[in-house]
Amino acid sequence: MDNKLQKFELHYYLKDNSHSMNAFVRNKAEKDFLEAIKRIGEILDSELKIETEAYQEGGLVEILTFSGVVLTFLSPAINKIITHYATRNTQGEALDKKIKEVTLKNLELDSHKKELEIEEQIDKRLNDKLAQKYISNFYKKIDSYEKVEKIGYRSLENDEDEFIVERKDFKSFILHDDTTILEDDDAMIEIISPVLKEGKYNWRGKYKNEKIDFSMADYNFKQEVIEGKHTFLNGSSINCHLEIKIIFDEFEDEKSKNYRVLQVFGTKELELSELKLREAGKKQKRRKWLNKHQGHFFDEIEEDTK
Secondary structure, three states: OEOOOEEEEEEEEEHHHOOOOOHHHHHHHHHHHHHHHHHHHHHOOOOOEEEEOOOEEOOEEEEEEEEOOEOOOOHHHHHHHHHHHHHHHHHOOHHHHHHHHHHHHHHOOOOHHHHHHHHHHHHHHOOOHHHHHHHHHHHHHHHOOOOEEEEEEEEOHHHOOOEEEEHHHHHHHOOOOEEEEEEEEEEEEEEEEOOOOOOOOOEEEEEOOEEEEEEEOOHHHHHHHHOOOOOOOOOOEEEEEEEEEEEEOOOOOEEEEEEEEEEEEEEEOOOOOOOEEOHHHHHHHHHHHHHHHHHHHHHHHHHHHO
């Protein structure tokens, strides 16, 4: 348990030896930085009180003071942990190693097994997704402000060294979404709510027992529906080529899923009725038949030549 005041320095190095920043940029960015510190306090089982001292020049320097009872074994390393999150993509493993060394030394553990258990707990606290997200948002806002050339981070306990992140490295902290596109060229969608008029409206249906909203990209089929050529009753379905766009966040968790019907091959007016193929469906059926039987045909030729 630790209730000692600790001070942390956030140092903006500005172009032309300037000592001022756009207030909106700084306030918005530092809101995310403070949220990151708040989150770090949470993973250390503490509600940190954060105060700021008067700004200093030399670029622009802000001193943050932390107080509050930190209940975990990592309490002596809180400034180092903040520095870890703010510099992790540039400082390599050196700081992480130092955090572990200081922590294990303070604990004076009597077995290697206990050391490994503590190291595992430290690694978990050094890789918190939400803290990384707040740091990403901080750098995203600072990266868009050309006046900042680099940022320094320093614990003021024991006059420790400053860790510098150069502008060229800001983007390495910014997390990005990732998109994966899947296709099902023989999808069956039970229609819950069709779109019977012009406009960019989504249909609603059931695909693999999951209710989905989807856009209809088959223009010809849309026109047929608007013209009343298809009847949709309870249990009506379409057989189609479905595109599924899945967006994962920066932590590889699914963020959103969008569905789009590229082409409708056929329709079923009732659940137990036969599939009524459209021209596109007949062509697809012929292609599948050819792909299946061409393989057998070439296999037979190969056997005959042996």
